[in-house]
Amino acid sequence: VSVMAEQVPPDSRRCSYFFLYDGSKVRGEGDLTREGICYFYPEETPLDQQELICGQLAGVSRCVSELSFSPVRVLRLRRHKFAIRVKDDFFWALGCPVEVPSVSICQLLDQLISLFCFYNGSISLSYQIHSRDILAARWAQYLSRLQSGSTDLHHIFSCLKTIDSTIVDPLLLLKAALILQACQRCPLVLAGCILFRGRVVSTQMFPELTMKVMVHENETYKKVTRPSSSSGWFGGVSSTTVFLTASELQYLQLTPVHKDLQLVLSFSSQLTPAGDSQPLKSRLSRTLSDVGSTDSDLSDPGSAQVPQKGSFEVAGNAVLCPVVSQGATNLASHLNGKQMVEKDEPQFHRCQSSGSDAHGGEQTCSKDTATIDLTSRGVDTERRSCDKKEDGTTAQPLGSGGSDSQHESPLIPMMLYLHRVKGLVLALLVEPHFLNDSTSMEEVYHSSLASLNGLEAHLRTMSPGVPGAQGPPGLYSFAHYDSIQSTLTTNLSAGGGAGAERPFVRAASLLHSHFCTTETLQEAIIRSASAAVYGTRTVAQETYFQQHGGTLRNSGIPNHQDSAFLLPSKARHRLQKHGVNLL
Amino acid sequence: MATKTSLQKVILLGDGGVGKSSLMNRYVTNKFDAHLFHTIGVEFLNKELEVDGHQVTLQIWDTAGQERFRSLRTPFYRGSDCCLLTFSVDDNQSFLNLSNWKKEFIYYADVKEPEKFPFVVLGNKLDVTERQVTLEEAQQWCQENGGYPYFETSAKDATNVAEAFEEAVRRVFASDERTDHLIPTDTVKLHRKPRSASSCCA
Numbered sequence: 001v002s003v004m005a006e007q008v009p010p011d012s013r014r015c016s017y018f019f020l021y022d023g024s025k026v027r028g029e030g031d032l033t034r035e036g037i038c039y040f041y042p043e044e045t046p047l048d049q050q051e052l053i054c055g056q057l058a059g060v061s062r063c064v065s066e067l068s069f070s071p072v073r074v075l076r077l078r079r080h081k082f083a084i085r086v087k088d089d090f091f092w093a094l095g096c097p098v099e100v101p102s103v104s105i106c107q108l109l110d111q112l113i114s115l116f117c118f119y120n121g122s123i124s125l126s127y128q129i130h131s132r133d134i135l136a137a138r139w140a141q142y143l144s145r146l147q148s149g150s151t152d153l154h155h156i157f158s159c160l161k162t163i164d165s166t167i168v169d170p171l172l173l174l175k176a177a178l179i180l181q182a183c184q185r186c187p188l189v190l191a192g193c194i195l196f197r198g199r200v201v202s203t204q205m206f207p208e209l210t211m212k213v214m215v216h217e218n219e220t221y222k223k224v225t226r227p228s229s230s231s232g233w234f235g236g237v238s239s240t241t242v243f244l245t246a247s248e249l250q251y252l253q254l255t256p257v258h259k260d261l262q263l264v265l266s267f268s269s270q271l272t273p274a275g276d277s278q279p280l281k282s283r284l285s286r287t288l289s290d291v292g293s294t295d296s297d298l299s300d301p302g303s304a305q306v307p308q309k310g311s312f313e314v315a316g317n318a319v320l321c322p323v324v325s326q327g328a329t330n331l332a333s334h335l336n337g338k339q340m341v342e343k344d345e346p347q348f349h350r351c352q353s354s355g356s357d358a359h360g361g362e363q364t365c366s367k368d369t370a371t372i373d374l375t376s377r378g379v380d381t382e383r384r385s386c387d388k389k390e391d392g393t394t395a396q397p398l399g400s401g402g403s404d405s406q407h408e409s410p411l412i413p414m415m416l417y418l419h420r421v422k423g424l425v426l427a428l429l430v431e432p433h434f435l436n437d438s439t440s441m442e443e444v445y446h447s448s449l450a451s452l453n454g455l456e457a458h459l460r461t462m463s464p465g466v467p468g469a470q471g472p473p474g475l476y477s478f479a480h481y482d483s484i485q486s487t488l489t490t491n492l493s494a495g496g497g498a499g500a501e502r503p504f505v506r507a508a509s510l511l512h513s514h515f516c517t518t519e520t521l522q523e524a525i526i527r528s529a530s531a532a533v534y535g536t537r538t539v540a541q542e543t544y545f546q547q548h549g550g551t552l553r554n555s556g557i558p559n560h561q562d563s564a565f566l567l568p569s570k571a572r573h574r575l576q577k578h579g580v581n582l583l
Numbered sequence: 584m585a586t587k588t589s590l591q592k593v594i595l596l597g598d599g600g601v602g603k604s605s606l607m608n609r610y611v612t613n614k615f616d617a618h619l620f621h622t623i624g625v626e627f628l629n630k631e632l633e634v635d636g637h638q639v640t641l642q643i644w645d646t647a648g649q650e651r652f653r654s655l656r657t658p659f660y661r662g663s664d665c666c667l668l669t670f671s672v673d674d675n676q677s678f679l680n681l682s683n684w685k686k687e688f689i690y691y692a693d694v695k696e697p698e699k700f701p702f703v704v705l706g707n708k709l710d711v712t713e714r715q716v717t718l719e720e721a722q723q724w725c726q727e728n729g730g731y732p733y734f735e736t737s738a739k740d741a742t743n744v745a746e747a748f749e750e751a752v753r754r755v756f757a758s759d760e761r762t763d764h765l766i767p768t769d770t771v772k773l774h775r776k777p778r779s780a781s782s783c784c785a
Contacts, residue, residue, distance in 0.1 A: 169655060175623040182620075446612045450604075450645060454626030461658060 015108065016080055017041060017095035018143055021054045022127070024089035038090075038132055039139040057082060058091050074102050083109040090123055099506070100156075101513035107158040108146060111211065115142045118212040121243045121411050145215050151492065156509045157481045157542075159488045160207055160214075163199045163459070166578075172458050176202035179451045183428055186440045190252040190414070192428035196459045200487075205429070207486030209248060213427045216240060216416060234445050236420040239435055243411035252429065419445065424456040474548055477504045478571070480580045481512075481542040489578060507533035508544040515542055525564050534567035536582060543580060545571035588631070588638040592662055593751050596684045597669030598677035599648030602707040605738035606669065607645045610748050615739055622647045624655035634752045641752060660692035665751045669705045672735065675715040678706075681724065701754035702731045705747055709737040 018041040026036040033051040040050045061072040061084050075082045076098065083106045085092040094109040113123075116138065120126040126135060147155075154161065165173070176194045180202060183189050193203035193210050195217050203210045244252070415435055419426040426448060434440055479490040492501050507526045515521055515537050523536045533546045547563075547570050572582045595603040604622050608614055611628040627644045644663070646656040666688050670677040681704065689697045704725050706716060718735065725731040732754070734747040 169624075171623050171652065171655060178620055178623070446608075446614065447616075450607065450611075450626035450628045453628065454622075454624055454645075457627070457659065458624050458655065 015041065015094055015096060015143060015147060017045075017053065017082070017093065018109075018112070018139070019050070019054055019093055020139065021058055021091040021093075022089055023058065023091060038127065039136045041140065041143060043136075043140070054091075054093075057084070057093050061086065061091070073106060081105065085109055085113060087123065099509070101509055101516070103513060103516040104156050104158060104509075108155075111146055111158065111208070112139075112142055114208065115146070115212050115215060117411060118242050118244075119216070119240070121413070142215065151490075152505050153479050153488060153490055153492065153508065156505070156512055157486070157488055159481060159486045160203075160210055161199045162487045163196055163201050165489075167462055168201075168459070169462075172455065173202055175451065175455055175458075179426065179448050179455065180204050182447050182451075183426070183444050185447070186434075186444050188431040188434040188437065188440050189444060190249075190429040190431070192426060194455070195425045195427065196456075197423045201424075201455075201459070206251065209252075209429075211486075212242075213416060213429075216242075217418065217425050217427060234419075234441070237445065238418050238420070240416050240418075241432075242414055242416045242429070244414050244429070245411060249412050249414070417444075419448065419452065421449075421452045421456045422460070424452060424459065426452055476548055476570070476574055477501060477544075477546045478575055478578070478580070479504075479508055479544045480575070480578070482540065483542065484540050489580065491578070503528065503531045504533055504544070504546045507531070507546070508535065511535035511544060512542060523568065525567060527564055532564040532567060534564075534571055536568070536571070538583075543571065543575065543582060545575065588640055590640045590642060591664045591752060591755050592642045592644060593665040593667055593748070593755075594644040594646065594660060594663045594688070595667045595669055596646055596688055597648055597705075598671070598674070598680050598684075601648065601669050601671040601674065601677050602738050603648065603669050604645050606667075606705065606707060606736065606744060606747075607643045609738040609741055609744050611643065613741070615741075617739075621649060622652075624652060625659045630748075632749070632752070634749055635756070637752075637756065639752050641748065643748070657687070657691040660688055663688075663692055664755045665701045665703060666692075667703050667705055667747070667751060668731075669707055670716065670721075671708045671711075672706045672714045672716045672721075673708050673711040678716045678721065678724070682728070685728070698729060699758060701751070701758045702729065703747060703751045703754060704731050704733045706733065706735045707738060709735045709742055710739045 018039075020038040022036045022038050024036075025031065026033055033055045034047055037050055037054055040054070045053075057075060057077075060075060064075075065072050065086075071086060072084045075084055075093075077095075079098055080095045081098050081100070081102065082093045082095045083102070092109060092113060094105060094112065096105045096108075116126075117123065120130075120135070120138065179194060180192045183192055184204075191204040191209075193205055193213060194201040195214060198214070198217070200210060200214070205213065413432060415430045415432050417428040417430050417434065419428075428444070477490075477492055479488060479492065481488050492504070511524055511526055511533070512535075514524060515535070522538075523534070525532055525534050527533070531546060533544060535542065535544045537543070545567060547567060568582075575582060595607060597603055599621060604619050604626070605615060607626075607628055608616065608619075611630045622645055625644055625646050627642055630641045630643065632639055632641060644659060646652075646659070666685075668681050668684050668688075670681055672678075685702065688694070689700070694700045704721065706718075706721050721735075722733055725733045732750050734743050734750065736743040736747055738744060
């Protein structure tokens, strides 16, 4: 993977600049700007230039947000645009070429910050405890990790790298899901995921959390497994402290049955995108997991159960009750990653109302934008906002930096347990005292070891997929993005976006950007003189399709003979064999 | 030679539900879980043991017994040093299927001399009171099919489990020695092969 990353020319990387600036270090007239620069990428940038960029961007942001009474999210400067985040005295900016969709660059910055907090805890505390140099190395590591080893398409959608499901027997995915469920029989295990050579095989966590866990997996893959204090005789086991936000933890502590119930609630009220195998797959595993969770409920009637029940009731209410639109600003600001652009706020007003409408049964398929999102991320967000109200705390005052309120909540230390079998890793989020509980650890280790050995042997011997072999090469290009699971299916070669594929990737990027900002947009064709790319989306997925070859009849004005209008039916026809069903 | 640890791969085959996973777990971790899920594909565990002064790492491969997992398990038969044919004494059909399992193993493991390959037969679930297969029937089958050792085991209460695996190790040693005696010079050549090959290339 790292070899691949090195082959990517630097200009194709998303990030041109990234810095963290601590305003508290530059208060007085005589204070140098450089005192406030905690980290600057590229590191070889001359210091005076660093100061110029930091000073200007921080100044402009403050100015704009004070004038507009709202936080600045994106600034454009010549050929670059910068995603901006502010928390207390800390100021982050991430700069990319203007072609990169704003939604993607904002996601990247949010990922980066939440990744840092996941492994280091709160920003201000980290900078009190550790030296700037140590933390600079970590920013560099996270930045390079988020940019490396993926295709341009992965970057555009900020999606997880998953194992190629077309070459893996689905039974092995079931095997992986069962291993995870077996681990959950131990009540100290919150959730887990199984990774193979840096790709997700199965996960019980929501995509943002899986992404964070994968960074550590990647690190341990390169180094020898770090010795852990209590791992002792457990071969291949390592662990590290991680920090979860309250909402992340609360979601994980919901038992699978309850999560499933949330799914059922929303699925029954909505028309599911038919033929999409992905939601079905996750439901299958959750149904199977019911047994496991009942076990853990029975075996642990202790303290853990009460709050779980409580939180479920809150969550249930949140699904059923219409949420006052006032809460939506608060909601959007709590969202993890995905929905950080200003324009997403109206989308949330909308999805709240459509969620409540749905129980009237009047919902049509075309109106269900963003409702399923409630099931995976939205619900836990809603619960957050409900909790907030109960606590009596108020929404963040505007101007304090919008999205930063997600980092505002206290971070709860947990442990990340990793069990490596060659290229295969079982990663579990566990209660901190799990590592001192030798009985639990032994139970988890022994109940999964044989299966992990077997799964590793299966995955290692499966025929490696030939890149781009999923469809007849040259006939057409497609990309299918599942926004619930944050996964991507495509027939583009691993390099994605080189040579002939470049126009497709650019068009997909542009369309994705439009889909993100225009909630009512469902289908679009984007064209140049030589190419036409069709894009369509539902609440749960986005699909992009380009037909190659043949003469493109392009009259310049809409015309029945225009070949672009055949794209939707061609896409429907061609993509069926990839398991993509466009209604 | 005696101080060197050798790796032996043994494979458990038999109908679904006869207790292959339980036998492996009992032997390696000394635990028994009555509610194990169907094994999907293959799984394996390593166990260090000493048999007759030989240090052995026993790699025990547990397989899925259900027909629908056939394509997942068969690629892993190759390289097995011993095959443990398993049935359940309270299930006559699982006993009748032993011949099919033997055939499947010989075919996919690509065994050159099936009559010399070490098989061990295990009749599991000895703890169950209602037997469908008698000791005599089982012994007779073993006798008629090549004189395989037969063990009646119970993964649940650990009866005869270690004995069966240790016997498998002995059988492997015995068949190794036989082949060593038959063609000692060839064995030496095999070890040297890579070296001579590389000198050829250079």
